[in-house]
Amino acid sequence: MRLQIEDVLCTFCGCLCDDIKVEVDEGRIEKVRGACRLGSSKIMGHNRIKSPMIRVNGELKEISYEEAYRRAAEILINARHPLLYGWASTTCEALKKGILLAEEIGGVVDTTATVCHGPSIIGIEEKGAVGSTLGQIKNRADLIVFWGCNPSEAHPRHTLRYSSNACGRFTPDGRKGRKVLVVDVRETRTARNADRFLRIQPGTDYEIISALRMIIGGKADSLPEDVAGVSKKELIEIAEMMKSAKFGAIFFGLGLTHSRGRYKNVDNALSLVSELNSHTKFVIMAMRGHYNVTGAGQVLAWSSGYPMAVDYARGAPYYNPGETSCCDLLSRRDVDAALIIASDPASNLPRGCVEALAEMPVIQIDPFENPTTLFADVVIPSAIAGIEVEGTAYRMDGLSLRLRKLVDVEYPGDVEILQAILDNVRRLRDDN
Amino acid sequence: MIIKGGIVYDPANGIFGEEMDICIENGRIAEDAGGEVIDARGLLVMPGGVDAHSHIAGPKLNTGRIMRPDDSRMGTEPRTRVCRPSTGYTVPNCYAIGYRYARLGYTTAFEAATPIIEARHTHEELEEIPIVDKGALTLFGSNWTVMECVRENDMDMLAAYVAWGLRAARGYGVKIVNPGGGEAWGFGSNVKSVHDPVPHFDVTPAQIIRALAEVNERLRLPHSIHLHFNNLGRPGNYTTAIETLELLKDIKPSRMRQVVHVAHMQFSAYGGTGWKDFESKASAIAEYFNQTNHATMDLGQIIFGPATTMTADAPLEYANARIGHQKWSNHDIELEESSGVVPWVYTRKMPVNAVQWAIGLELALLTKDPWKVVMTTDHPNGGPFVNYPEIISLLMSREKREEEMKTLHEVVRSRSTLPSIEREMDWSEIVIMTRAAPARILGLEDKGHLGIGADGDVSIYNIRPDEIDPSKDHAVVKAGMSRAKYTIKGGAVVVRDGEIVAAPQGRTYWVDAAVPESDMDRMLSSLKEKFERYYSIRMSNYMVQDAYVPNPVVVNAGMQPLKEVI
Numbered sequence: 002m003r004l005q006i007e008d009v010l011c012t013f014c015g016c017l018c019d020d021i022k023v024e025v026d027e028g029r030i031e032k033v034r035g036a037c038r039l040g041s042s043k044i045m046g047h048n049r050i051k052s053p054m055i056r057v058n059g060e061l062k063e064i065s066y067e068e069a070y071r072r073a074a075e076i077l078i079n080a081r082h083p084l085l086y087g088w089a090s091t092t093c094e095a096l097k098k099g100i101l102l103a104e105e106i107g108g109v110v111d112t113t114a115t116v117c118h119g120p121s122i123i124g125i126e127e128k129g130a131v132g133s134t135l136g137q138i139k140n141r142a143d144l145i146v147f148w149g150c151n152p153s154e155a156h157p158r159h160t161l162r163y164s165s166n167a168c169g170r171f172t173p174d175g176r177k178g179r180k181v182l183v184v185d186v187r188e189t190r191t192a193r194n195a196d197r198f199l200r201i202q203p204g205t206d207y208e209i210i211s212a213l214r215m216i217i218g219g220k221a222d223s224l225p226e227d228v229a230g231v232s233k234k235e236l237i238e239i240a241e242m243m244k245s246a247k248f249g250a251i252f253f254g255l256g257l258t259h260s261r262g263r264y265k266n267v268d269n270a271l272s273l274v275s276e277l278n279s280h281t282k283f284v285i286m287a288m289r290g291h292y293n294v295t296g297a298g299q300v301l302a303w304s305s306g307y308p309m310a311v312d313y314a315r316g317a318p319y320y321n322p323g324e325t326s327c328c329d330l331l332s333r334r335d336v337d338a339a340l341i342i343a344s345d346p347a348s349n350l351p352r353g354c355v356e357a358l359a360e361m362p363v364i365q366i367d368p369f370e371n372p373t374t375l376f377a378d379v380v381i382p383s384a385i386a387g388i389e390v391e392g393t394a395y396r397m398d399g400l401s402l403r404l405r406k407l408v409d410v411e412y413p414g415d416v417e418i419l420q421a422i423l424d425n426v427r428r429l430r431d432d433n
Numbered sequence: 434m435i436i437k438g439g440i441v442y443d444p445a446n447g448i449f450g451e452e453m454d455i456c457i458e459n460g461r462i463a464e465d466a467g468g469e470v471i472d473a474r475g476l477l478v479m480p481g482g483v484d485a486h487s488h489i490a491g492p493k494l495n496t497g498r499i500m501r502p503d504d505s506r507m508g509t510e511p512r513t514r515v516c517r518p519s520t521g522y523t524v525p526n527c528y529a530i531g532y533r534y535a536r537l538g539y540t541t542a543f544e545a546a547t548p549i550i551e552a553r554h555t556h557e558e559l560e561e562i563p564i565v566d567k568g569a570l571t572l573f574g575s576n577w578t579v580m581e582c583v584r585e586n587d588m589d590m591l592a593a594y595v596a597w598g599l600r601a602a603r604g605y606g607v608k609i610v611n612p613g614g615g616e617a618w619g620f621g622s623n624v625k626s627v628h629d630p631v632p633h634f635d636v637t638p639a640q641i642i643r644a645l646a647e648v649n650e651r652l653r654l655p656h657s658i659h660l661h662f663n664n665l666g667r668p669g670n671y672t673t674a675i676e677t678l679e680l681l682k683d684i685k686p687s688r689m690r691q692v693v694h695v696a697h698m699q700f701s702a703y704g705g706t707g708w709k710d711f712e713s714k715a716s717a718i719a720e721y722f723n724q725t726n727h728a729t730m731d732l733g734q735i736i737f738g739p740a741t742t743m744t745a746d747a748p749l750e751y752a753n754a755r756i757g758h759q760k761w762s763n764h765d766i767e768l769e770e771s772s773g774v775v776p777w778v779y780t781r782k783m784p785v786n787a788v789q790w791a792i793g794l795e796l797a798l799l800t801k802d803p804w805k806v807v808m809t810t811d812h813p814n815g816g817p818f819v820n821y822p823e824i825i826s827l828l829m830s831r832e833k834r835e836e837e838m839k840t841l842h843e844v845v846r847s848r849s850t851l852p853s854i855e856r857e858m859d860w861s862e863i864v865i866m867t868r869a870a871p872a873r874i875l876g877l878e879d880k881g882h883l884g885i886g887a888d889g890d891v892s893i894y895n896i897r898p899d900e901i902d903p904s905k906d907h908a909v910v911k912a913g914m915s916r917a918k919y920t921i922k923g924g925a926v927v928v929r930d931g932e933i934v935a936a937p938q939g940r941t942y943w944v945d946a947a948v949p950e951s952d953m954d955r956m957l958s959s960l961k962e963k964f965e966r967y968y969s970i971r972m973s974n975y976m977v978q979d980a981y982v983p984n985p986v987v988v989n990a991g992m993q994p995l996k997e998v999i
């Protein structure tokens with residue numbers, strides 16, 4: 002029987018679109034409507050890992066789930082300081098179990114935020130964040146700024162559903178009624194569709210933001226004629242554009258968080274927005290990549306008090322990014338086993354960190370094969386959240402939504418897998 | 434379980450310090466019982482504490498945690514056999530919230546403000562708070578649908594929307610924060626008085642408040658409207674407070690309770706024209722409460738030291754951030770609300786803070802009837818709830834107040850009436866302010882008392898009421914109230930000698946209110962359109978699913994024929 006399921010959530014990017022239509026026939030997804038290309042291909046699925054595996058003499062060999070759980074538990078128990086990393090593409094419920102596991106084995110929980118919007122979080126610790134839900138921007142914003150991000154390619158439905166092209170109560174004309182400014186180092190597709198494109202030299206975000214802050218703070222006179230290659234005149238025009246908006250919104254991406262200055266760039270941008278509020282209304286938001294990297298930060302914060310890089314080795318949460326974040330731990334060889342879930346550090350971490358990972362026992366929990374699988378010692382395939390199991394995820398603006406289950410599968414979900422590993426850890430401990 | 438020989442205070446049932454046994458059977462207070470015997474000979478025994486206004490769960494709490502790693506570092510306690518690790522002082526992690534309430538002898542705490550669209554998050558955090566029973570009040574004061582119903586004077590539709598909103602949020606009652614101000618903040622402004630129209634909506638805060646109060650009674654909700662006034666935190670705002678209360682005087686309650694509960698009154702009892710001539714107007718407010726019977730309040734007492742202010746009053750937080758040169762988080766919520774978070778420090782030598790401190794105490798001491806005043810710090814706005822024992826000792830001892838005032842800026846003597854107040858509260862009054870009154874004000878029939886059938890929530894303190902004099906032995910009072918000898922929750926010992934010994938999962942209260950089907954249908958068809966056009970999520974993904982409230986207590990309300998109201 003063909004089943005049409007409405008209002009499905011897309012578990013790909015931080016837009017977490019919740020208006021997808023999916024047709025299911027005999028337990029198989031046949032058709033996806035409403036999602037973008039990225040979303041559809043995720044929902045339609047590809048290369049699943051078929052069975053749990055462990056590495057014997059360098060080769061991955063199929064085993065039972067029970068055995069995989071026990072092997073995983075042994076690795077974690079024998080480790081002095083294990084790392085539990087990933088969490089961006091699974092449910093909040095899975096992370097809750099992961100935190101409990103980390104508390105019991107004295108491990109470190111870190112999320113992929115540390116290699117994407119980690120600097121944004123540190124910026125927020127310094128300055129706070131002046132934000133809103135996406136619907137507020139859709140209904141009110143007459144100026145949208147994309148800074149170091151390219152939604153046309155990375156968040157394809159963002160502009161239409163939530164930002165530059167969306168129509169809302171006070172923005173009935175959609176794109177026609179608002180201005181779009183793009184700040185970037187290259188002319189992206191997003192930039193080509195903007196009303197104004199400010200092309201800056203790589204690594205000069207901090208200077209540009211500082212100059213805008215000075216102009217907005219009435220100190221334009223002290224500025225040189227040229228700031229990091231941009232003329233004062235142009236900067237004044239842009240500052241004017243910001244000040245005269247009724248409601249402005251800045252979306253920023255890795256172009257800001259990962260160029261020279263890192264969290265200081267974000268800190269500066271947050272200050273700019275905070276100051277703009279003495280002239281008009283302005284908000285700012287990070288373009289989060291994976292669909293639930295926001296939720297991972299939320300769950301960690303309410304469980305431990307900190308949004309990422311939490312070390313439970315002392316029995317109580319300890320947080321010092323730069324010390325307890327995944328890359329730092331790996332490059333110092335300060336962890337000796339890793340559980341990788343719902344992420345692919347082999348493709349995303351710096352080379353030295355990947356090498357460190359390759360040298361230690363690694364447990365991978367993921368529905369899909371990826372480069373991390375190449376050196377994992379225990380591989381546990383899981384059901385896909387939002388397609389095969391329910392759960393909670395947080396959109397980039399912090400709204401939480403319930404993921405639906407569309408089809409039945411044999412694979413266990415991440416929650417079940419982590420619980421089974423935890424049970425094995427407890428059992429093995431009792432035996433000793 | 435039998436609690437033997439304690440000195441019991443249960444003012445709701447007319448018991449004021451009698452030596453008696455309390456029996457608990459199947460989680461409830463019973464005539465008699467078997468099982469464990471707890472020796473409470475000579476010790477202070479009272480119902481479990483009930484916090485009617487505290488910020489314990491939801492997005493703004495978590496924003497506080499994320500922007501304040503400095504705070505999370507305070508109060509760190511490692512995991513134990515029973516407890517998961519604790520962190521934080523003003524913004525504790527979820528586990529710490531449950532354990533700390535239980536250590537104080539509290540068994541119930543209500544989150545004071547949640548937008549409907551973010552209620553799922555609130556419930557996720559509530560579920561992570563161990564031990565205590567809880568609930569969350571739902572925000573309606575700047576909601577587009579509410580304002581449109583008020584403008585059209587369509588009370589049937591408004592009632593249907595409020596009932597639906599409570600169900601969608603799994604909420605317990607109607608919270609109103611700076612009505613209209615949240616919407617005005619959408620474009621960076623605010624409303625200046627209760628008669629200042631909300632931009633684009635052609636309604637005034639006064640109309641919003643009155644309409645929601647009427648609908649609240651029409652729906653026979655267990656709790657009244659729960660109101661955070663306009664102009665909160667501003668010098669001279671006591672006139673707004675009285676003007677607002679006057680609006681509600683003629684509304685008839687549908688249950689035996691107030692028609693309006695005023696949140697954190699301290700922040701709305703200010704005189705003066707600016708911060709320079711800032712002064713207490715607590716006496717005028719208390720006088721108003723003494724002469725009328727339609728309103729109750731909680732204190733919002735400030736505590737010296739760090740706080741984290743967090744409120745759905747976003748323009749207020751913007752102002753706070755500017756005054757305090759503090760970091761500032763803001764969060765506007767489409768169609769519904771806005772909110773802000775700003776860290777703060779209350780300082781003894783700061784004139785304004787000294788007067789604010791006095792105002793809370795004055796309000797409690799000058800209001801004659803303790804049933805009208807609930808003790809809170811508006812956690813963590815005035816300070817963290819772990820300081821309740823400090824406030825109790827201040828209310829019970831003039832000597833302690835005098836000692837404290839010596840350490841404060843001298844304006845506390847000229848700009849408040851506190852130095853002249855002689856009243857010292859007794860244990861019955863403290864039990865009313867921390868248990869009996871909050872339960873009655875919230876409409877929690879099985880809480881706040883020890884009558885047969887009530888929840889088996891009991892706190893026992895290492896204080897011998899027959900042997901100590903709280904007005905002199907205030908240090909004993911504070912120390913004793915800080916670490917319950919026993920906290921019993923639903924008949925289970927959760928705290929023994931100040932330590933957590935069990936951490937059962939609490940329950941979550943929410944209100945399901947019935948309205949005529951035709952009104953609901955009409956409301957839903959107009960709401961559907963709003964979702965299509967303005968919301969950024971789909972209506973079918975909006976409601977809080979049952980999965981998020983695994984231990985619900987559903988309180989039924991609504992428009993069925995009323996039972997005789999006394």
Ligand code: SF4
Binds near residue numbers: 016038159
């Ligand atoms: S924009 Fe993102 S969430 Fe939306 S459909 Fe595309 S990939 Fe999915």
